[in-house]
Amino acid sequence: MAETQARLEIEDLxxxxxxxxxxxxxxxxxxxxxxxxEMPKHGLVEQLVHKQHLTELRAKLEGLHPADVAFILDxxxxxxxxxxxELVKAxxxxxxxxxxxxxxxxxxxxxxxSRELVAATETLEADEIADIAPDLPEGVIEEVVQSLPAEERxxxxxxxxxxxxxxxxxxxxxxxxxxxxxxxxxxxxxxxRLDELPGHTDQLFVIxxxxxxxxxxxxxRLIVTDLHLExxxxxxxxxxxxxxxxxxxxxxxxxxxxDLVSAPVVDERGRLIxxxxxxxxxxxxxxxxxxxxxxEAGLAHEEDxxxxxxxxxxxxxSWLAINLVTAFIASRVIGAFxxxxxxxxxxxxxxxxxxxxxxxxxxxxTTMIVRALALGQIQGSYWTKxxxxxxxxxxxxxxxxxxxxxxxxxxxxxxxxxGGVMALAMILNLVLAAIMGVAIPWLRARFGKDxxxxxxxxxTACTDSGGFFIFLGLATLFLM
Amino acid sequence: MAETQARLEIEDLxxxxxxxxxxxxxxxxxxxxxxxxEMPKHGLVEQLVHKQHLTELRAKLEGLHPADVAFILDxxxxxxxxxxxELVKAxxxxxxxxxxxxxxxxxxxxxxxSRELVAATETLEADEIADIAPDLPEGVIEEVVQSLPAEERxxxxxxxxxxxxxxxxxxxxxxxxxxxxxxxxxxxxxxxRLDELPGHTDQLFVIxxxxxxxxxxxxxRLIVTDLHLExxxxxxxxxxxxxxxxxxxxxxxxxxxxDLVSAPVVDERGRLIxxxxxxxxxxxxxxxxxxxxxxEAGLAHEEDxxxxxxxxxxxxxSWLAINLVTAFIASRVIGAFxxxxxxxxxxxxxxxxxxxxxxxxxxxxTTMIVRALALGQIQGSYWTKxxxxxxxxxxxxxxxxxxxxxxxxxxxxxxxxxGGVMALAMILNLVLAAIMGVAIPWLRARFGKDxxxxxxxxxTACTDSGGFFIFLGLATLFLM
Numbered sequence: 001m002a003e004t005q006a007r008l009e010i011e012d013l014x015x016x017x018x019x020x021x022x023x024x025x026x027x028x029x030x031x032x033x034x035x036x037x038e039m040p041k042h043g044l045v046e047q048l049v050h051k052q053h054l055t056e057l058r059a060k061l062e063g064l065h066p067a068d069v070a071f072i073l074d075x076x077x078x079x080x081x082x083x084x085x086e087l088v089k090a091x092x093x094x095x096x097x098x099x100x101x102x103x104x105x106x107x108x109x110x111x112x113x114s115r116e117l118v119a120a121t122e123t124l125e126a127d128e129i130a131d132i133a134p135d136l137p138e139g140v141i142e143e144v145v146q147s148l149p150a151e152e153r154x155x156x157x158x159x160x161x162x163x164x165x166x167x168x169x170x171x172x173x174x175x176x177x178x179x180x181x182x183x184x185x186x187x188x189x190x191x192x193r194l195d196e197l198p199g200h201t202d203q204l205f206v207i208x209x210x211x212x213x214x215x216x217x218x219x220x221r222l223i224v225t226d227l228h229l230e231x232x233x234x235x236x237x238x239x240x241x242x243x244x245x246x247x248x249x250x251x252x253x254x255x256x257x258x259d260l261v262s263a264p265v266v267d268e269r270g271r272l273i274x275x276x277x278x279x280x281x282x283x284x285x286x287x288x289x290x291x292x293x294x295x296e297a298g299l300a301h302e303e304d305x306x307x308x309x310x311x312x313x314x315x316x317x318s319w320l321a322i323n324l325v326t327a328f329i330a331s332r333v334i335g336a337f338x339x340x341x342x343x344x345x346x347x348x349x350x351x352x353x354x355x356x357x358x359x360x361x362x363x364x365x366t367t368m369i370v371r372a373l374a375l376g377q378i379q380g381s382y383w384t385k386x387x388x389x390x391x392x393x394x395x396x397x398x399x400x401x402x403x404x405x406x407x408x409x410x411x412x413x414x415x416x417x418x419g420g421v422m423a424l425a426m427i428l429n430l431v432l433a434a435i436m437g438v439a440i441p442w443l444r445a446r447f448g449k450d451x452x453x454x455x456x457x458x459x460t461a462c463t464d465s466g467g468f469f470i471f472l473g474l475a476t477l478f479l480m
Numbered sequence: 481m482a483e484t485q486a487r488l489e490i491e492d493l494x495x496x497x498x499x500x501x502x503x504x505x506x507x508x509x510x511x512x513x514x515x516x517x518e519m520p521k522h523g524l525v526e527q528l529v530h531k532q533h534l535t536e537l538r539a540k541l542e543g544l545h546p547a548d549v550a551f552i553l554d555x556x557x558x559x560x561x562x563x564x565x566e567l568v569k570a571x572x573x574x575x576x577x578x579x580x581x582x583x584x585x586x587x588x589x590x591x592x593x594s595r596e597l598v599a600a601t602e603t604l605e606a607d608e609i610a611d612i613a614p615d616l617p618e619g620v621i622e623e624v625v626q627s628l629p630a631e632e633r634x635x636x637x638x639x640x641x642x643x644x645x646x647x648x649x650x651x652x653x654x655x656x657x658x659x660x661x662x663x664x665x666x667x668x669x670x671x672x673r674l675d676e677l678p679g680h681t682d683q684l685f686v687i688x689x690x691x692x693x694x695x696x697x698x699x700x701r702l703i704v705t706d707l708h709l710e711x712x713x714x715x716x717x718x719x720x721x722x723x724x725x726x727x728x729x730x731x732x733x734x735x736x737x738x739d740l741v742s743a744p745v746v747d748e749r750g751r752l753i754x755x756x757x758x759x760x761x762x763x764x765x766x767x768x769x770x771x772x773x774x775x776e777a778g779l780a781h782e783e784d785x786x787x788x789x790x791x792x793x794x795x796x797x798s799w800l801a802i803n804l805v806t807a808f809i810a811s812r813v814i815g816a817f818x819x820x821x822x823x824x825x826x827x828x829x830x831x832x833x834x835x836x837x838x839x840x841x842x843x844x845x846t847t848m849i850v851r852a853l854a855l856g857q858i859q860g861s862y863w864t865k866x867x868x869x870x871x872x873x874x875x876x877x878x879x880x881x882x883x884x885x886x887x888x889x890x891x892x893x894x895x896x897x898x899g900g901v902m903a904l905a906m907i908l909n910l911v912l913a914a915i916m917g918v919a920i921p922w923l924r925a926r927f928g929k930d931x932x933x934x935x936x937x938x939x940t941a942c943t944d945s946g947g948f949f950i951f952l953g954l955a956t957l958f959l960m
Contacts, residue, residue, distance in 0.1 A: 065737070356807040
């Protein structure tokens with residue numbers, strides 16, 4: 001822990017970043033001069049100047065919180081990033097690896113040999129090792145497991161066994177527990193023997209003879225309570241407790257609803273095995289929100305902004321490929337009506353409007369429903385009610401925008417029937433968008449899938465192909 | 481505060497919701513029977529049955545945490561929601577209003593008269609009143625301000641004066657401060673005189689003679705420290721402090737980076753005026769993430785899922801209108817090439833593919849850049865580097881997908897030149913998407929606007945109109 005290091009605001013972080021860049025740049029200038037032989041290679045002056053910059057940079061990094069070093073590493077292009085990483089003291093490697101983004105962590109780990117990785121990992125606690133384990137080579141984890149004391153090894157095994165997105169994957173083992181049958185005075189004496197309480201200790205966990213959780217004792221209560229009482233007389237028995245198999249999402253909602261700082265995690269027999277803290281929950285919430293933002297735009301996972309072109313291509317190709325397939329299907333729908341388009345070429349100009357507005361409207365419906373589902377607000381009996389409402393909104397939208405666009409089509413092409421077809425197609429495609437906008441998340445939720453993932457692509461596929469089919473079909477029926 | 485009430489997990493919440501619905505349903509059945517005159521109106525039996533259900537429901541609600549009552553209110557359709565709201569004890573109205581979603585709060589406030597609103601608001605603290613003030617009628621706020629004691633009134637005035645999205649709008653006044661020149665023993669005695677410390681008190685704020693902040697003293701340290709020391713000898717001087725004008729987003733980042741539970745807020749002269757706590761930060765993060773999710777899909781703000789059709793229409797129409805304008809422009813671009821389409825109708829079927837893939841790819845670029853900007857990672861000198869990289873990815877994408885689609889166009893239409901035009905248009909539109917994908921957030925950030933808002937619509941507008949223009953233009957040049 002680097003609790004005493006200065007903590008900075010965003011302007012300070014950016015100033016740090018600029019200073020580091022400047023030092024790197026100056027050092028690079030010296031190296032370039034040497035390279036171009038305008039300075040004697042390995043000469044005394046060069047060595048001195050070089051060394052001075054490195055010392056200055058190292059001192060700068062030394063004074064920073066691990067999270068702030070991570071900020072700089074995240075923001076630097078690969079070569080400068082590795083130059084800075086070289087200068088960071090080895091005993092802080094582990095903590096910094098925890099803080100950088102996934103993509104940057106990969107690039108840092110790739111630059112370390114297994115001896116360095118084992119050394120860095122050994123400085124971490126079991127739950128932290130589990131967090132970075134997926135990025136580490138198999139052999140390194142083996143070696144780290146061997147080197148841990150028995151208790152830590154058991155904890156690491158446990159932490160590694162819980163799937164991503166579960167409470168077990170987020171919990172730590174830093175809780176402080178007291179027996180319910182001791183006096184508060186004895187409990188306080190016990191606490192004083194500890195050097196400092198672990199971070200986020202806002203409450204002690206009160207346990208019985210067999211480690212079973214009896215309740216909690218907030219520090220804020222302990223401090224204001226008469227010490228001549230037994231722990232059991234001030235314990236708060238009613239409190240949120242999680243099991244390691246609980247969904248992290250539900251735990252995050254509980255932290256938000258009840259404004260928690262920490263909560264106990266118990267096994268199936270009610271025995272205390274760990275705790276969940278608000279900092280892990282905040283990280284989880286941030287990460288989920290970033291992931292869903294990225295997934296919606298069709299990025300497989302977070303991208304190092306300075307990743308090589310090929311890495312970026314790999315991260316983005318799969319959704320482009322899906323999009324290509326759906327676009328191709330839509331294209332074949334249009335292809336089926338080529339005769340009609342050849343006879344009335346205005347159709348080609350008008351059809352993207354029908355498809356586009358449908359997609360936009362369907363996305364609005366799905367987004368609203370996905371959000372209500374995530375909050376657990378939609379009950380079984382409400383689906384038909386919701387569908388009815390969305391169809392109502394679609395009809396109203398259709399009447400407004402359909403009339404407007406029908407009028408414009410008539411104004412541009414002087415064809416009343418074409419205006420009518422445009423308006424009707426608009427209404428029908430908006431109703432289709434409403435139905436699919438409700439049906440897609442409903443179906444995905446029913447089959448236990450994440451209702452958000454890919455919903456935008458699916459909706460747009462329906463409203464594109466559907467919109468072209470409805471518009472060109474109606475045109476073929478009524479105008480040919 | 482309802483600290484002692486049971487706290488529930490998501491399954492419990494949903495079971496509660498079902499129970500409330502069942503009680504409402506049973507009551508409604510009785511009312512229907514009366515209405516259909518199958519039971520004597522105002523008869524003894526009806527009154528008893530009715531009363532019994534209401535009593536049961538009221539008891540049920542009484543036992544719930546305000547956040548859990550809010551969950552039920554959020555999830556019920558309007559009429560059932562108001563029926564439940566009627567039954568909630570008036571002294572909890574204020575707390576529950578704080579917890580419900582914005583859209584539902586509006587519907588609840590609309591059902592209350594100003595006397596009820598004043599009563600509900602008076603149970604809250606200054607920073608809480610400021611949170612719901614925007615939804616309250618002018619007269620109610622006036623009356624509440626008059627009724628507050630002088631100190632609270634000043635705080636409310638201050639809290640109301642900070643703009644949304646600032647630290648001032650999130651801070652509260654519940655901090656506990658101690659003077660630096662007292663002994664820890666005296667400080668502890670002072671704390672014991674308080675009934676219970678305010679929620680999220682993980683540290684005391686240490687102040688000097690003139691209220692100026694000297695540092696912090698974590699409870700976890702106070703508990704393990706020898707009490708015969710002066711506060712000044714154990715204070716931690718280096719800690720994050722905010723000013724009320726700081727951006728809430730930056731404060732949230734600092735809470736995440738440094739795993740904070742609370743942090744002091746000081747005025748321009750360094751005097752302690754309030755604090756920011758992690759629960760307010762979690763709420764803020766959740767709300768921001770929900771807002772950006774909604775805004776991306778073109779919803780103006782959070783929607784009550786059971787809102788009347790007209791309300792939903794109002795919430796959604798503005799982005800549909802913008803979309804209509806951009807779709808109309810794209811349509812006019814196509815209109816300009818109607819002669820070419822009339823001569824080679826395959827163009828109509830192929831053009832949406834070029835436009836669609838470009839939009840998707842441009843959105844990937846923008847999303848990545850918006851995220852890096854939000855994290856403060858992009859420095860001035862990096863823009864050209866980023867642009868170069870994105871154009872590289874676009875060229876690689878163009879080569880892969882362009883070749884594939886060009887080949888497919890050739891396979892379907894047996895026209896080599898058409899395949900070539902398709903491939904070239906694909907490459908050019910992907911490069912356009914990359915340039916606009918970088919330029920749009922860059923420009924918005926430069927002019928101090930939120931780089932995310934509306935970026936998806938703007939990108940899609942460029943790649944649609946641009947894609948149609950490039951593809952049809954090339955076709956007219958080379959195939960006509």
